[in-house]
Amino acid sequence: MTVSDRWLLPDGVEDILPPLAGQIESLRRDIMDTCQRWGYQLVIPPLIEYLESLFTGTGHDLALQTFKLTDQLTGRMMGVRADMTPQAARIDAHTLHQEGITRLCYAGHVLHARPQHMLTGRTPIQAGCELFGSASEDADLEVIRLMLETLRVAGISDVHLDLAHVAIYQSLIEAAQFSDETEAAIFDAMARKSIPELDQLLGNCPPESPGALLRVLARVSGGRDALGKAREALAGAPANVIRALDQLQRVADHLLETHPDLNLGFDFCELRGYNYHTGLVFAAYVQGHGDAVGKGGRYDAIGQDFGRARPATGFSLDVRALVGLGQRAGRVRSAIWAPADADPALDSTVAGLRMTETVVRALPEDVSVNPAERGCDRILVKRDGQWVVEQLGAC
Numbered sequence: 001m002t003v004s005d006r007w008l009l010p011d012g013v014e015d016i017l018p019p020l021a022g023q024i025e026s027l028r029r030d031i032m033d034t035c036q037r038w039g040y041q042l043v044i045p046p047l048i049e050y051l052e053s054l055f056t057g058t059g060h061d062l063a064l065q066t067f068k069l070t071d072q073l074t075g076r077m078m079g080v081r082a083d084m085t086p087q088a089a090r091i092d093a094h095t096l097h098q099e100g101i102t103r104l105c106y107a108g109h110v111l112h113a114r115p116q117h118m119l120t121g122r123t124p125i126q127a128g129c130e131l132f133g134s135a136s137e138d139a140d141l142e143v144i145r146l147m148l149e150t151l152r153v154a155g156i157s158d159v160h161l162d163l164a165h166v167a168i169y170q171s172l173i174e175a176a177q178f179s180d181e182t183e184a185a186i187f188d189a190m191a192r193k194s195i196p197e198l199d200q201l202l203g204n205c206p207p208e209s210p211g212a213l214l215r216v217l218a219r220v221s222g223g224r225d226a227l228g229k230a231r232e233a234l235a236g237a238p239a240n241v242i243r244a245l246d247q248l249q250r251v252a253d254h255l256l257e258t259h260p261d262l263n264l265g266f267d268f269c270e271l272r273g274y275n276y277h278t279g280l281v282f283a284a285y286v287q288g289h290g291d292a293v294g295k296g297g298r299y300d301a302i303g304q305d306f307g308r309a310r311p312a313t314g315f316s317l318d319v320r321a322l323v324g325l326g327q328r329a330g331r332v333r334s335a336i337w338a339p340a341d342a343d344p345a346l347d348s349t350v351a352g353l354r355m356t357e358t359v360v361r362a363l364p365e366d367v368s369v370n371p372a373e374r375g376c377d378r379i380l381v382k383r384d385g386q387w388v389v390e391q392l393g394a395c
Contacts, residue, residue: 010122012112012123013122014121024319024323027322027323027326027328028107031107031127031150034150035105035129035150036105038103038129038142038146039103040129041105042104045081045088045108047080047108048080049090051077053086053087053090054081054086054087055086062086064113065082065114065116066081066113067111067113080111081111082110082113085128085130085314087106088128089132089312092130092310092312100133103129103131104129105128105130106127107319109124110123110124111123116291117290117291120291120321124318124320126317126318126319127150127317127319128314128315128317129314130313131313131314132311134311135300137247137280139311140251140280141255143314144161144315145259147317148161150294150317154326155326155327155329156284156286156325156327157286158287159263159293160265160285161255161264161265161282161284162265162266162282163264163280164248164281164282165245165248165280165281166273166277166278166281167240167241167278168230168237168241168244169190169217170240171238171244172241173210176209176214186198186201186202191269191271193269195218202214210238213233213236213237216233216234217233217268221269222266223263224264226265226266226268247280248266251280252264267283270283273297277297277299278299278300279313280298280313281295281296281297282315286325289321289325293317293321293322293325294315294317296313297313297315298311334376334378335358335360335374335375336376336378336379336380337360337362337371337376337378337380337392338350338360338362338379338380339379340362340363340364340367341382343382345386345387350380371392377391378390379391379392
């Protein structure tokens with residue numbers, strides 16, 4: 001192994017260096033501050049847990065994305081978290097065990113066994129909010145509006161929000177009573193929006209049958225008018241489908257009241273987290289970025305495996321990705337240069353300034369360094385026996 005190989009990082013893993021590290025941390029703080037102003041309490045889940053806990057309620061969707069290791073103390077299998085939502089559900093159901101509404105927020109690294117797509121690495125910085133204890137549409141609206149607010153804080157503009165409802169696909173596929181093999185093939189084709197494959201799988205279904213309705217549904221997506229087209233296409237669908245369409249209409253109407261300029265659409269092939277979500281799901285996109293910048297939805301079943309079934313809804317986003325996409329006004333961080341001087345009065349002055357300012361204290365090796373190279377725009381100089389701050393270059 002060469003010396004360079006010793007410091008080679010794995011694919012999809014990177015060091016985050018200045019000034020990007022500072023920008024990410026600044027946005028993380030602003031997002032968490034925003035969530036807490038909405039009443040969400042910060043939690044810091046552990047980086048590793050037993051696999052049973054990490055996979056609970058997710059339908060094992062996270063199994064392939066989770067790094068696994070053996071606990072040296074117990075011999076049990078543990079995993080490095082790939083998603084913090086199940087951890088928040090465990091905290092609500094088992095640790096806090098509060099009655100009524102619980103609002104939690106979090107931010108931290110997660111680890112993926114493989115990148116989710118070409119634009120991401122394997123160590124995203126996930127931030128999100130989860131609302132437990134309410135099955136109302138008001139709760140769904142709250143988390144969607146909070147997600148939109150966090151995107152605004154991140155400097156993301158011209159957001160396109162897609163709404164969907166897993167009950168629509170779920171009700172039709174259950175009513176069709178396909179074999180497990182056929183159902184899996186339909187699910188895969190629907191998730192990839194492969195119309196030719198769906199035509200081949202569903203082309204022989206009788207008109208107005210659940211299978212035929214699925215085939216029609218795959219062709220319905222787009223802007224606000226897509227919901228009306230879905231209503232026409234699914235007029236004879238089971239009652240659960242009609243109720244889901246009604247809910248989508250109400251949520252869309254309420255969102256447009258508070259966000260009249262929102263670019264709103266509907267994607268009835270959205271099956272992300274199908275084994276995990278139980279109702280309304282949503283995802284936010286920006287032009288030029290193929291993956292969602294924020295996503296979430298309702299997942300009422302997850303707490304049951306923790307011994308406390310609770311309605312729940314929430315969202316998550318990747319802080320690292322938002323920094324690269326957002327147009328946040330840069331914060332000019334100036335600093336004061338303090339010379340390498342043993343004067344006790346200088347020590348006292350520096351200590352006082354550091355209560356509110358950034359002060360870089362020179363070391364003996366810095367005798368020939370230009371303070372501007374260290375990010376300083378001011379300097380401490382001694383005038384008439386007093387240490388005072390002056391603009392760099394003015395002295």
